[in-house]
Amino acid sequence: MKIAIVLGTRPEIIKMAPIIDKLQNESISFTLIHTGQHYDYEMSDQFFFELELPSPDYNIGVGSCSHGKMTGKMITGIEKTLKKEDPNLVLVQGDTNATLAGALAASKMHIAVGHVEAGLRSFDKSMPEEINRVITDMCSTIHYAPTEEAALNLIFEGLNPKNIYITGNTVVDACIRNLKIAKKKKKNIAKKLNSGKIITITLHRAENVDNKNRLYDIVKALKELDEFNIVFPIHPRTRKNLKKFGLYSELKKCEHVHILKPLGYLDFLLLLSESFIVLTDSGGVQEEAITLNVPCLTLRYNTERIETVDAGGNILVGTRKDKIIKYVRLIANNKKFREKMKNATNPYGDGKASERIIESIINASKDGKLKISP
Ligand code: UD1
Ligand code: UDP
Missing domain, CATH: 3.40.50.2000 (Glycogen Phosphorylase B;)
Structure with missing residues (x-):
């Protein structure tokens, strides 16, 4: 099995880090695609360095531009890399333009998409992030919802409960460890x-x-x-x-x-x-x-x-x-x-979200869930 991880901004790097760590421990092959949406040292490289992450295999280098231009450039670049790498699964995280571009590029190529932090809703379409979340969830094959509420949002929108996993949020894993x-x-x-x-x-x-x-x-x-x-x-x-x-x-x-x-x-x-x-x-x-x-x-x-x-x-x-x-x-x-x-109780889990996500990926691969027919 081969996985491609698409990320582009500070929070995606931080929240994907525990998953990357586990993939390395399990010796699961993966390729890392950075869209380049965040590019200053303080917004990107310093996290790779501090969190001891491998350098991205690809950097699409989109930089700062309008939403349409940025998303378009990302899709073009991601499509090219996915063609070359031919992964079984593309993992995206959160709600940024990079998340949306990764999900759109992969789903149109009939590659399975796993959305980490699926099902969040502000119900405010004036936010670019809300549009990114909704469309990413609709394009995704497997949804890693951090909480029951997030899973219910997906079910109310008609997504198949069999493809939704309540995992907690990987931010808790990152937070505790670091x-x-x-x-x-x-x-x-x-x-x-x-x-x-x-x-x-x-x-x-x-x-x-x-x-x-x-x-x-x-x-x-x-x-x-x-x-x-x-x-x-x-x-x-x-x-x-x-x-x-x-x-x-x-x-x-x-x-x-x-x-x-x-x-x-x-x-x-x-x-x-x-x-x-x-x-x-x-x-x-x-x-x-x-x-x-x-x-x-x-x-x-x-x-x-x-x-x-x-x-x-x-x-x-x-x-x-x-x-x-x-x-x-x-x-x-x-x-x-x-x-x-x-003293409020933390709704985002016990710091084992990344473990649950990796387990679910391994099971999905065994059950043939990652095979998408054109
Ligand atoms: C993006 C995400 C937002 C996320 C945030 C995390 C979208 C639509 N927005 O917002 O959801 O919460 O990242 O921080 O995807 N800039 C720099 N250097 C950088 C990056 C950005 O100077 O390394 C400046 C540029 O002037 C740029 C502006 O910040 O135009 C905004 O960057 P952009 O990536 O478009 O959006 P964010 O506000 O960072
Ligand atoms: N963060 C950081 N340094 C800072 C500010 C924030 O490392 O100076 C981390 C913070 O701990 C959190 C993440 O950046 O994990 C949040 O990113 P951001 O607020 O940019 O995006 P959002 O979460 O709103 O998408």
Whole structure:
């Protein structure tokens, strides 16, 4: 059996890493196709290095461009490599343009597709990620749903329950494994900031950072929360827009705001684990926060990670300044409220998602499920 893994962005590298690790342990042959959607050292190579992943066999090098152009270039490049490699299964992860391109290219070539993190739904089609998720699930042969809710979404959309596996999310595998490694590091990013309570913030969602009013309101909230140490590792999209809207220099002037480059995974996990609260619009960070018992305030109006809200570890606060500040101070001043958020049960499993996925791939291969007739 031969597998092709398609990935292109930071979260896909992090969440595919435990699967790649297991494939290596099981001596299952695989080829790694990087679309090149993320290309800065801080957004791509540093994760290959830190997580000890093999270098990609192919890099399609699409770079940054419009959605249509990017997806089209990826499909063309992936199709070419799949023709050459002739795998039995293509694995994609999550909801990015790389995920969609991998699923579309493979399914049209009658190659089985396994979707890791299948079935998530925000039910908000204005998000490019929602379109990518829905279409990827429709093209996929096997769906690795992280939770029961995700599996039910797929069943409600008419997909065959026999092809849906509830596995947990590989982010928990990555988080547990790498936090242990990170804690052995001599330099600890969080300890460097030693005094005061740390609030970590990550921001990159197009609907937030491409919108001047929303970004302005979030920055105003950060400026006002000066009783905290705010750590902001900035995604390149966000850095660019903060500068474009004249907000970067505003933040730079605040002594309590620490602006950083995007961090490596070990540093980021350490920082998150030592944070008092995390503010984020990231999908992966919502999952990691509940895994590490860190209260999470999500700067969005909906989430496909609804399990974290239902469990009580995450609150959707949106992007208005007053509401962000109100909830940060509520968590800070009300110990009972804070403890309840911290003690929310993790809905994403026990850290063995990658094991379950590999087992299911081996069984699917034995049962002939990976054979797609044209
Ligand atoms: C993409 C995904 C998003 C995911 C995120 C993870 C889609 C539609 N979006 O969003 O779902 O949550 O990755 O981080 O697939 N840039 C750089 N260097 C890089 C990468 C990007 O400077 O290495 C800048 C470019 O100006 C680019 C912008 O960031 O135009 C946006 O990059 P893009 O990959 O289009 O979307 P993300 O916001 O990163
Ligand atoms: N992350 C990181 N360094 C950072 C910020 C985030 O390693 O400076 C990791 C984080 O731990 C999570 C992943 O990046 O695993 C989330 O990626 P991102 O927020 O870019 O995308 P999303 O999850 O929203 O698709």
